[in-house]
Amino acid sequence: MDIIERAAANRGWIDETWRKITKKMPISVEQARKLDTIPYTARDGAWSNPHGISWWTNGFYPALMWQMAIGTGDALYREEAARAEALLDEALRRFEELHHDLGFQYKISAAVNWALTKNPASLRRALLAANLLAGRYNPNGFIVAWNENRPGWSIIDSMMNLPLLYWASRQTGDPRYRLIAERHADHTLRNFFRDDGSVHHIVIFDPETDAVIETPRGQGFAPGSTWTRGQAWAIYGFALSHIWTGRPEYLAAARRAADRFLERLSGDNLPDIDFDQPNEPCAKDNCAGAIAACGLIELAKLAPDSADRYFDAAISLLKAMDERAIDWSPGEPGLLSQCAGSYSERDSWNMKMIYGDYFFIEAILKLRGSRTQLWLI
Ligand code: GLY
Numbered sequence: 001m002d003i004i005e006r007a008a009a010n011r012g013w014i015d016e017t018w019r020k021i022t023k024k025m026p027i028s029v030e031q032a033r034k035l036d037t038i039p040y041t042a043r044d045g046a047w048s049n050p051h052g053i054s055w056w057t058n059g060f061y062p063a064l065m066w067q068m069a070i071g072t073g074d075a076l077y078r079e080e081a082a083r084a085e086a087l088l089d090e091a092l093r094r095f096e097e098l099h100h101d102l103g104f105q106y107k108i109s110a111a112v113n114w115a116l117t118k119n120p121a122s123l124r125r126a127l128l129a130a131n132l133l134a135g136r137y138n139p140n141g142f143i144v145a146w147n148e149n150r151p152g153w154s155i156i157d158s159m160m161n162l163p164l165l166y167w168a169s170r171q172t173g174d175p176r177y178r179l180i181a182e183r184h185a186d187h188t189l190r191n192f193f194r195d196d197g198s199v200h201h202i203v204i205f206d207p208e209t210d211a212v213i214e215t216p217r218g219q220g221f222a223p224g225s226t227w228t229r230g231q232a233w234a235i236y237g238f239a240l241s242h243i244w245t246g247r248p249e250y251l252a253a254a255r256r257a258a259d260r261f262l263e264r265l266s267g268d269n270l271p272d273i274d275f276d277q278p279n280e281p282c283a284k285d286n287c288a289g290a291i292a293a294c295g296l297i298e299l300a301k302l303a304p305d306s307a308d309r310y311f312d313a314a315i316s317l318l319k320a321m322d323e324r325a326i327d328w329s330p331g332e333p334g335l336l337s338q339c340a341g342s343y344s345e346r347d348s349w350n351m352k353m354i355y356g357d358y359f360f361i362e363a364i365l366k367l368r369g370s371r372t373q374l375w376l377i
Pocket of ligand 1: 341
């Protein structure tokens with residue numbers, strides 16, 4: 001059964017949600033055009049981004065514009081995607097501020113533009129980004145996270161950056177990028193999973209010997225706890241590595257991560273920031289739910305024995321967001337609210353974040369049967 005057939009029982013809700021997205025999006029674009037940078041968070045009727053042009057989320061706004069262009073056929077969104085992508089050239093010029101998140105920044109913006117329009121400047125951007133990401137590889141088997149004297153740090157989030165490397169090998173015919181991506185995925189598989197299927201956010205290795213030194217809490221609640229967004233990155237990241245490589249162990253890893261995510265998800269279907277955080281104060285991260293929903297929809301295609309379970313869980317997550325966490329008010333930019341940067345930073349709670357909107361819309365387009373997948377083209 002394909003996704004369109006599986007989604008049939010929810011067709012009315014999916015179509016209505018897409019209608020509301022298309023009604024709301026023009027205000028997001030209008031407000032984004034008033035910025036001299038790329039939107040990150042929205043509040044009081046305006047977007048802002050205090051982090052600068054090298055910030056890890058800056059590929060999501062152009063990617064969102066591509067999703068809207070694909071979903072509506074409206075040239076306005078294509079032009080807006082290209083405008084925002086060009087702003088990212090400044091980050092490539094100041095390359096020392098970039099780190100492991102080059103896939104988030106350039107795969108779903110520049111590489112997508114190249115795939116859809118054959119714009120040569122976009123190809124150059126995406127290949128340069130792939131080379132910078134490949135240059136972070138430690139031959140012990142992992143891509144180094146962040147800069148500033150952290151040569152042994154690896155993080156679960158980097159699984160989502162691997163599509164840039166798989167794409168670069170397909171584009172150039174040179175297997176080195178794909179081999180680095182597979183070595184990193186293998187190293188993550190060996191070192192990040194706990195026996196119960198949960199994952200560490202960060203593992204610090206000795207950069208010479210590869211010995212594990214520490215597994216700090218990262219953006220989660222405590223060392224040893226389960227940061228929900230990290231668990232979601234594991235679901236979708238391993239599913240994408242499976243799709244790019246065909247390797248069954250990556251699908252098995254994505255399923256383990258998904259099964260644990262669903263075992264621990266609270267009854268309201270709106271994920272906490274960390275599955276192990278105290279009940280009070282209430283602190284949600286709906287970005288984790290949107291990312292997980294995208295991964296679960298892929299798993300529903302890849303795992304026929306559990307397709308209903310994964311698909312129904314994705315629908316429940318998305319409906320909970322629609323009913324209780326999306327800001328559908330017409331004058332406000334930004335859709336998904338109650339997202340969080342990090343458990344330990346209280347001022348990063350209860351935010352709208354651009355990648356929440358991105359993954360929510362990606363999930364709705366998947367349910368509408370869109371075949372253009374930005375992580376794969
Ligand atoms: N990749 C960074 C984060 O999820 O916050």
